[in-house]
Amino acid sequence: MKGKDYIGVGCWGIVTNNNDEVLLIKKKINDYWERPGGNVEVSEALEECAVREIYEECSVKTKIVDFISFEEVLFGPESDHWIAFCYHLEYISGRLKNNEPEIHDKVKWFPISDLPKNLSPYTAKAIKVFLQKR
Numbered sequence: 001m002k003g004k005d006y007i008g009v010g011c012w013g014i015v016t017n018n019n020d021e022v023l024l025i026k027k028k029i030n031d032y033w034e035r036p037g038g039n040v041e042v043s044e045a046l047e048e049c050a051v052r053e054i055y056e057e058c059s060v061k062t063k064i065v066d067f068i069s070f071e072e073v074l075f076g077p078e079s080d081h082w083i084a085f086c087y088h089l090e091y092i093s094g095r096l097k098n099n100e101p102e103i104h105d106k107v108k109w110f111p112i113s114d115l116p117k118n119l120s121p122y123t124a125k126a127i128k129v130f131l132q133k134r
Contacts, residue, residue: 001019003027003121004023007081007082007083008039008080008081008082008083009039009040009081009082009083009085009087010037010038010039010040010049010073010083010084010085011037011038011040011046011049011050011051011053011084011086011087012034012035012036012037012038012050012053012084012085012086012122012123012126013035013036013037013050013051013054013062013086013087013088013089014035014068014086014088014089014112014126014127014130015036015054015060015086015089015090015091016036016088016089016090016091016112017064017090017091018091019109019111020057020063020111020113021110021112021114022100022109022110022112022127023058023060023091023096023107023108023109023110024036024107024108024109024110024115024116024119024123025053025057025058025107025108026046026097026104026105026106026108027104027105028103028105030120031118032118032119032120033110033115033116033119033120033123034119034120034122034123035086035122035123036053036054036057036107036125037049037050037053037054037057037084037086038053038056038057039053039114041070044101045086046085046087049062050062050064050087050089051063051064051087051089054089055094056079056099056100057071057098057100057104057107058094058096058097058098058099058107059094059096059097059099060091060092060093060094060095061068061091061092061093061094061097062089062090062091062092063089063090063092064087064088064124065087065088065089065090066087066088066133067086067088067130068086068087068088068126068130068133069085069086069125069126069129070083070084070085070086071083071084071086071122071125071126072084073122074131078124084122086126088130088133096109096112097121104129111129112131115127
């Protein structure tokens, strides 16, 4: 199993639109707002993964703008272990929709100047790096 039996590889995205908003998802397993993203498939480029995962989760088409950062994600000594790459993506089209209601409570655009207080630690770190690079 990815992330448990061997190190998983994933991609996440900081998706922005013309209204200076950021797309976030709220997972059911915790109370955090997070970046959309997920697992890299075999023979899939990292950037392709970020675009695909965001579309699969939220029904919006995006394009890569820039690489933000990578991080090693450890959820505990006996838990998941991931290497994750984060990109800045720009919204192109599509109506925002929660395509995975069994996993996510909500998907929502937030003004970059008024983000929710309960960002996941990894999302908060990525947004901080993104804002420094702007």
